[in-house]
Amino acid sequence: MSAILRATGLKAFYGPVEALHGVDFEVEDGCVTALLGANGAGKTTTLRAVSAMIRREGVLEYAGRPLNGRGPEDVARLGVAHVPDGRGTFTDLTVDENLRLGAYVRRDRRKLKTDFERVFGYFPRLAERIKQQAGTLSGGEQQMLAIARALLSAPRLLLLDEPSFGLAPLVVSEIFRILRAINQNDGVSILLVEQNASLALDLATRAYLLETGRVVVGGEASTILANDSVRRAYLGY
Amino acid sequence: MVELQHQLASGLALGGVYAITALALVMIFQATQLLNFAQGEMAMFSTYIAWTLINNGWSFWSAFAATLALSFAGGVAIQRLIVRPFAHAPVLASVIIFIGLSFIFNALAGFFFGYSVQTFDSPFDGPPWFGNKFMSASESGSVVVSVAVLALVFAFFRFTPLGLAMRAAAQNPTSARLVGVRVGWMLALGWGLAAAIGAVAGMMAAPIVYLDPNMMGGILLYAFAGAVLGGIDNPWGAVLGGFLVGVVENLLGAYVVGEEVKLSVALVVIIAVLVAKPSGLFGRRIVARV
Numbered sequence: 095m096s097a098i099l100r101a102t103g104l105k106a107f108y109g110p111v112e113a114l115h116g117v118d119f120e121v122e123d124g125c126v127t128a129l130l131g132a133n134g135a136g137k138t139t140t141l142r143a144v145s146a147m148i149r150r151e152g153v154l155e156y157a158g159r160p161l162n163g164r165g166p167e168d169v170a171r172l173g174v175a176h177v178p179d180g181r182g183t184f185t186d187l188t189v190d191e192n193l194r195l196g197a198y199v200r201r202d203r204r205k206l207k208t209d210f211e212r213v214f215g216y217f218p219r220l221a222e223r224i225k226q227q228a229g230t231l232s233g234g235e236q237q238m239l240a241i242a243r244a245l246l247s248a249p250r251l252l253l254l255d256e257p258s259f260g261l262a263p264l265v266v267s268e269i270f271r272i273l274r275a276i277n278q279n280d281g282v283s284i285l286l287v288e289q290n291a292s293l294a295l296d297l298a299t300r301a302y303l304l305e306t307g308r309v310v311v312g313g314e315a316s317t318i319l320a321n322d323s324v325r326r327a328y329l330g331y
Numbered sequence: 332m333v334e335l336q337h338q339l340a341s342g343l344a345l346g347g348v349y350a351i352t353a354l355a356l357v358m359i360f361q362a363t364q365l366l367n368f369a370q371g372e373m374a375m376f377s378t379y380i381a382w383t384l385i386n387n388g389w390s391f392w393s394a395f396a397a398t399l400a401l402s403f404a405g406g407v408a409i410q411r412l413i414v415r416p417f418a419h420a421p422v423l424a425s426v427i428i429f430i431g432l433s434f435i436f437n438a439l440a441g442f443f444f445g446y447s448v449q450t451f452d453s454p455f456d457g458p459p460w461f462g463n464k465f466m467s468a469s470e471s472g473s474v475v476v477s478v479a480v481l482a483l484v485f486a487f488f489r490f491t492p493l494g495l496a497m498r499a500a501a502q503n504p505t506s507a508r509l510v511g512v513r514v515g516w517m518l519a520l521g522w523g524l525a526a527a528i529g530a531v532a533g534m535m536a537a538p539i540v541y542l543d544p545n546m547m548g549g550i551l552l553y554a555f556a557g558a559v560l561g562g563i564d565n566p567w568g569a570v571l572g573g574f575l576v577g578v579v580e581n582l583l584g585a586y587v588v589g590e591e592v593k594l595s596v597a598l599v600v601i602i603a604v605l606v607a608k609p610s611g612l613f614g615r616r617i618v619a620r621v
Contacts, residue, residue, distance in 0.1 A: 145509060147505070147508075165508070166508040166509055167511050167512065170508070175509075176509045178505070178506070178509060182505065182506035182509060183503075183506070184506060185503075186498075186502050187495075187499065187502070191495055191498075191499075194492070194495060195495060195496070195507070195510050195512070196510055198495075198510055198512060199510065247510065247511065
């Protein structure tokens, strides 16, 4: 299977500080790839580097095209939807307006109506709150809104930054059930950043373990699960 | 009673000018958290462009349309060439840029068009509309144009994808970029729109206050007062504040303190309101959950 995203020697910087020190990884087309690691390992930084939110060096290839030299707007327009940490909600706007912003880059407006219906099928709660100010939604609902907004851009690759963060276990399992459906039914590839390693390895087919800005282990999710040091450090058994 | 109605009507006519100027200020403030002190002088310069076109035989409304287009282009150019390079500079640097711009436009207007006071005819003359006794045709026309501009601007922001993208860019630039909005251009577009709106204010004010390079000084102050009074983060509030300031100013001038000190008294009233309600009469408390 071919890679939809391939990073080779990817470095990223906050100001003058190098936060990623040459990372290699691949996201296979149509699959879920997980980035694991502790706080400060560089998971969020990797996603930010992909969507050009921060300065980066090295090679980034998306669907066979280089992403180098493109800004965040251009990356989004190529079909990479980033659900950032903190969810990136437009808190003053309504749920409906947030969703319509997701579709802002779309050219094929004819399919928009069915896409809205499909998204409301995944997240019926958002349909109920369509006129509500997005900042008044609960954390779980805002996470759903962020994923729904990303889906409405009709992405080929979804970058998800800790979708489980700060949410109740029931909400988390619902969101991960929906993510699996999105990946399997719609064929959207996913690059998932998660602290909850067992959750991530359950969904992902491949995974990479980051430590202080470097990949220390990478491979099939089952292999990573079987890796003793990963198990002890991140799964706790 | 007719006298009171007449004073109210004049207040509304000028209030409309304050309201659209306030809206132009709020638009840029919401996107950048900065007040454009050059807004008034830009509007004055636009009005001189319209005046020049009319003197060259253009009809009022074709000059009006051309001035809007030129002002829009000028606003975009100012943002791209002058304001944008200072986007990450300290606030004070931007303030100095805006003040400098206002002096530059004032001097340019004096240089090109002279400092003497010119008349600027209202496009609305003839008998009062609907046969009313208390509002002249030019006042009615000015109010109608102000309200039409406000309605168009609100409809643009409320109902068009581009308007929505501009709001998103102003509120959360990082997220806006991630959904593909070209935030830099949205800011430039905002400046263009603000310049065009200001041009309307100038062309509606000039028949009342006459045309000279300092015509917008007082108006900008009243518009700023209206915006702060209504709530600088709320376009509706700023617009209502603008109308309110226009009416209060006029009534104070006519009945209470006379023309000379009405500006001071109007500002005292505004300060009193702000002491009681610091976010302005209609300032929003934004609700957010994390």
